[in-house]
Amino acid sequence: xxIEKQIEAxxxxxxxxxxTHQIIGYPDFAANEKVIECFYNxxxxxxxxxxxxxxxxADGPVFTKSNQAVLEKGIKVSNCLKFIExxxxxxxxxxxxxxxxxxxxxxxxxxxxxxxxxxxxxxTIVPDAPLDEARAYYDYSRxxxxxxxxxxxxxxxxxxxxxxxxxxxxxxxxxxRKGVTGSKTTFDSEILDGIQKAKxxxxxxxxxxxxxxxxxxxxxxxxxxxxxxxxxxxxQVLETEGLSGLDQFLGDMARVNKEE
Amino acid sequence: xxxxxxxxxGENGYFGAYGGRFVPEILIPAVDELSLAFQEILxxxxxxxxxxxxxxxFSGRPTPLTYAEGLSAYFGKxxxxxxxxxxxxxxxxxxxxxxxxxxxxxKLGKTRVIAETGAGQHGVATAIMAAxxxxxxxxxxxxxxxxxxxxxxxxMKQLGxxxxxxxxxxxTLKDAINEALRDWAGNFDNTHYALGTACGPxxxxxxxxFFQSVISKEMKKQINDICGKNPDRIYACLGGGSNxxxxxxxxxQEPGVELVAVEAGGKGEASGKHAxxxxxxxxKTGVSQGYKTLFLQDDDGQMLDTWSISAGLDYVGVxxxxxxxxxxxxxxxxxxxxxxxxxxxKLIISKEGLIPALESTHAFAGLFREIADTxxxxxxxxxxxxxxxxxxxxxxxxxxxxxxxxxVTERGKAYAD
Ligand SMILES: Cc1ncc(COP(=O)(O)O)c(C=O)c1O
Numbered sequence: 001x002x003i004e005k006q007i008e009a010x011x012x013x014x015x016x017x018x019x020t021h022q023i024i025g026y027p028d029f030a031a032n033e034k035v036i037e038c039f040y041n042x043x044x045x046x047x048x049x050x051x052x053x054x055x056x057x058a059d060g061p062v063f064t065k066s067n068q069a070v071l072e073k074g075i076k077v078s079n080c081l082k083f084i085e086x087x088x089x090x091x092x093x094x095x096x097x098x099x100x101x102x103x104x105x106x107x108x109x110x111x112x113x114x115x116x117x118x119x120x121x122x123x124t125i126v127p128d129a130p131l132d133e134a135r136a137y138y139d140y141s142r143x144x145x146x147x148x149x150x151x152x153x154x155x156x157x158x159x160x161x162x163x164x165x166x167x168x169x170x171x172x173x174x175x176x177r178k179g180v181t182g183s184k185t186t187f188d189s190e191i192l193d194g195i196q197k198a199k200x201x202x203x204x205x206x207x208x209x210x211x212x213x214x215x216x217x218x219x220x221x222x223x224x225x226x227x228x229x230x231x232x233x234x235x236q237v238l239e240t241e242g243l244s245g246l247d248q249f250l251g252d253m254a255r256v257n258k259e260e
Numbered sequence: 261x262x263x264x265x266x267x268x269x270g271e272n273g274y275f276g277a278y279g280g281r282f283v284p285e286i287l288i289p290a291v292d293e294l295s296l297a298f299q300e301i302l303x304x305x306x307x308x309x310x311x312x313x314x315x316x317x318f319s320g321r322p323t324p325l326t327y328a329e330g331l332s333a334y335f336g337k338x339x340x341x342x343x344x345x346x347x348x349x350x351x352x353x354x355x356x357x358x359x360x361x362x363x364x365x366x367k368l369g370k371t372r373v374i375a376e377t378g379a380g381q382h383g384v385a386t387a388i389m390a391a392x393x394x395x396x397x398x399x400x401x402x403x404x405x406x407x408x409x410x411x412x413x414x415x416m417k418q419l420g421x422x423x424x425x426x427x428x429x430x431x432t433l434k435d436a437i438n439e440a441l442r443d444w445a446g447n448f449d450n451t452h453y454a455l456g457t458a459c460g461p462x463x464x465x466x467x468x469x470f471f472q473s474v475i476s477k478e479m480k481k482q483i484n485d486i487c488g489k490n491p492d493r494i495y496a497c498l499g500g501g502s503n504x505x506x507x508x509x510x511x512x513q514e515p516g517v518e519l520v521a522v523e524a525g526g527k528g529e530a531s532g533k534h535a536x537x538x539x540x541x542x543x544k545t546g547v548s549q550g551y552k553t554l555f556l557q558d559d560d561g562q563m564l565d566t567w568s569i570s571a572g573l574d575y576v577g578v579x580x581x582x583x584x585x586x587x588x589x590x591x592x593x594x595x596x597x598x599x600x601x602x603x604x605x606k607l608i609i610s611k612e613g614l615i616p617a618l619e620s621t622h623a624f625a626g627l628f629r630e631i632a633d634t635x636x637x638x639x640x641x642x643x644x645x646x647x648x649x650x651x652x653x654x655x656x657x658x659x660x661x662x663x664x665x666x667x668v669t670e671r672g673k674a675y676a677d
Contacts (some may be wrong), residue, residue, distance in 0.1 A: 054429060054562040055548045057441045058284040062439075064428045077560045101282055101547045106561030128282045128547065151285040158287070175286055181444030 003094055003122040003147045003170045007205055007226070009044050009106060014257045015222045017045035019207060019248070021098070021231035023063065024049050024080040025070035031208040033082065034243055035234075040091045042250035044150035046227065048125065049098035051080045058100075060182025062232045077103060088120035095148065095252075096170075098125040101130070101134060109137050123147025123170045131167045138167045150172050154194040158201060165202035171227060172204045177211065184230045185211025195224045202206055215252045222256070267657025273462025276587060276606035278580030281461035282428035283441070283550045290448035295367055295463045295620030302470070305639065307363065314359050315474060319349040321356075325482040325641070328610035338492070338634035340627070341641045342614070343507065350388055351616065352381040352646030353475060353503045354456055356492075358472035362389040370452040372396045374443050376436035378405055378499065379572030379619065381646055382456030383388050387421035389454075397421035400439040402432035405571045411650055425481040430565050433500075434576045437549050456578035456581025457500025465501075465581050479641060481511045487639050495624040498593065499535075499572050503645035512590065520625035521582060523665040524568030525595035533567035537578045538586045539595035541608040553580045569598040569654060570618035572646075602658045604628050605648070616653060617646035 010017055022032050022241065034240040039047055052075070059067065088095045097116055104107055104112040104126065114233060116124060122148055129137055141148035147170025163174060176191045182234055185191070192238050199206045209229030218228045230253070237249045273279045273295075281291050293418035299308040316320040324347065328340040336677055345353040373395045376384030390397035399416050403425040406413050416423050429435035437460065444453040458468040466570060476494075477646075494511065498505035498521035503586050511517040526534030529542075535556070535575040537543035543554035546561055554562040555577045568574040585591040597605070601618060604625035616624065623642050634640065649654065 055434065057438050057549065058445075060442070061428070068428060071562055102555075102561040103558070105547050106557070106559065108546070127284045128550070130281070130285060130288060131550075132284065133280045133282050153286045155286065155289045156351045164285070175284075178286055178448065180284075227533050 002145060002222065004205070007171060011226060013221045014045070016218060016225060017227045017259065018218070018253060019048055019096075019209075019227050020047035020234055021048040021050065021229065022046050022234070023066045023070060024051055024083055025068040025073065025075040026052070027069070028172055029083055034085070035238065035246065036087055036091065036248055037251065038243060040093055040151065043180070043254050044093070044249065046094045046096060048096045048098050048231075049084055051097060051103055053103055054098040056100060058180055060180040061230065062235055064184050064233065079105065081115060084121060085119035094122040095120070096122050096125055096147070098127075101126050101129045104137065104209050105229045110140050113137075115140050117144055117146050121146070123149055125149045125173060127151060131163055135167065135260075138169070142169050147171070151175060152198055154191070160199060161201055165204050170209050172198065172202060173229070174198055174206050174208045174225070175210050176208055179210075179211055183211060184213050187217055189221055192220070193220070199224065212227055214249075215256050218253055218256045219259070263307060268420055270661070272532065273466070275465070275581045275584035276404065277545065280555045281550060282547045282552065283461050284445060286445050287441070287448070287461075290444060291436050291461050291463070293368065294443070295633060297364055298463045299469045301364065301367070311360050311363055314363070314476065315356060319359065321474065322478045322482075323347045325479060325486065327486070328612055331608065332380070334567075334607070334611050335631045335657045337636060338632045338638035338640045339487075339492070339636070341483060342612070343475060343641055343643045344572075345503065345615065345643060345645045346614070346647035348567050349380065350648065352385065353472060353506060354382040354385040355388065356474055356506065357456065357468050357471040357502060358382070358385040358389045358454055361467075362393050362395070365452045366393065368452065370395075370450055371483065372398070372451040373454050374398045374400065374440050374445065374451055374456045376400045376440045377412070377456060378402070378433035378435065378436070378574060379570065379617070380405070380409040380650065381572060383421070383423070384412050385418070385421035386454050386456070387416040390421060390498070391419045398443065399423050400436040400443070402436050403427045404431040404638065405433065407438070408571050409650060411652075412518035413473050422455070424610070426490050432566070433571070433573055434549065434563060441550060445546040452618050456501040456539060456580055458505045459500045459551065459553070459577055461649045463538070465551070465579055468502050469505040469509055471583060472502050473509045475503070475506035475643065476508060476510035479507065483639065483641060489639065490514055490517050491641040492516070492638045493520060493640045494643065495520045495522060495640065497521070497573060497619045497645060498523045498578065499575050499581065500577075500581045501618060501645055503579060505579060507641075507643035508523055508591065512585075519585075519591045520626060521586075521591050522571060522622040523592045523593060523595040523602070524622060526567040526569070526595040528597050530597070533556060534575070534595065535568045535574050536565040536595035538583070538593040543578070551580055555585045569601060569658065572617070572619040573622060589611045592624045592631070596622045596629070599657075600625045600629070605655065614643050614644070615648040618649045618651045620645045621648070
């Protein structure tokens, strides 16, 4: 599996990897491209691109509104895939596609995975595809050597955690708290213990997302998580401080790896 | 009333190709807990007794089965009977389900209830249940629906519920469901999501059907007492599917009973402004809102805008159980347009002295279209899922009633001053 090897290699160089998120088409493709360039220049390790869906139930108000704003402009899945293809050929950095199951289902699950592979995507993240319902998606992805990232939470009991680890590939996306994307997570010792436990029990690479707000949160995750995922906060920084604000924000984040 | 479950339940929450539980991982423990509790009450005769007693004492069950003498005479065809769910406390069938889920909540030790509502009937029913049982209630309602059905918003607030208008998406029922699922994902420790229709992730489609099955249990006994036989046909309106499942479920195993569900045809098939998933054959199988069913969606899988004069039928998906029953031809599905519904409404109110909800009027409109094909010895039951008081604004406008318009304008002016 390509991305697993890449992550392993990157992990040797850094205490924690950073994965950043963009909703494709929000506010527009040109802006996305500048942001991705900024990600790349700041040494971001993985990029998650979200294809908008009309009913994004795992997303909080910020992302829900931006999903909708993109769709209101008439942007189609095919436009998004073309954009991803261009980005993946321009930047030598692993791209993952995040979207909801119906987007894959209408495209054809296998055809969608094939297409992702064709355009240079390393994996997919589908929050409403639990293992019991979407086995074919996970199995086919594995067969094709594309990561199908599965999701675990502090509420996954040991048996389910093992199933989540077994069915998914690439890494485990660990959601550290109840709720949807957007609001802050307090990375207290209980949460850190949960992450540690998930890592120990599964032996997999653990990415932690949902509610990471800044370098302090990322710093707290060093030693437990392998990857920190920053989503809503990036959109917020962009909206309040623009691209230069984002540049600074990511720079601060990257420094976490250099501190003793 | 005994708890005799007809075996209509699917395998693992699937009904043919439809159903499942496509929820974010964080919700898996919540739907697991609920599924387990539901399995327990299915086998618990005492729970069902307690439930039916509550329906009798508090909601006014059994509801009558009224012979529609005026309509039957008017058409001179089949004998028409009306199952009077409008006579439930709160004016619709929605309370049957909510009281059941309220008792279940007590069993689970939850103290807060959330719900989505379209027409507002389910929201009002939930607010009533919460007030009666001492729970805190939060109701999500599409901002557009909240405007159309403000009377119900008013009642929910008076009952002590928090009403949150949802402005995302199409600002209608589906978006209210999304918001409720998001809330549940954050608060399932103390919060129960009382879904109002036979949709959503397992176990909701089965559970809501189970609580609504009181309708057909009573109906079966009543019609056999009056006519000495089962009905030849049953008509019910079809939004999410709770009243239709409630009216049909006891007869699924009786092949002689024809089951007809009537969707919202809105401004007609060609207009694209409707909420007919099955009758117009415009929906495709998809996954959204935590389950797999027929959804009105575009080629990419984005959910489409829907339209109906009645907020309660204006939904983009449909019960997975009904999707399956339609596919296997056990249930026949029609769509009635807004215009047909208004005509049907005028006829019912004048011939029967009944004021049906616009939702329920769809069921009548379906019957009126087909009644010419029936014989005088045929027996037909229409499930009148709710009463129409809540629809006074829409009906007043649809009928272009001058007196009503003047009243509303004058009231508006009085408040503006
Ligand atoms: C009176 C009435 N009938 C029918 C419906 C439609 O729902 P369902 O299809 O679940 O019965 C509603 C929904 O709000 C309603 O209020």
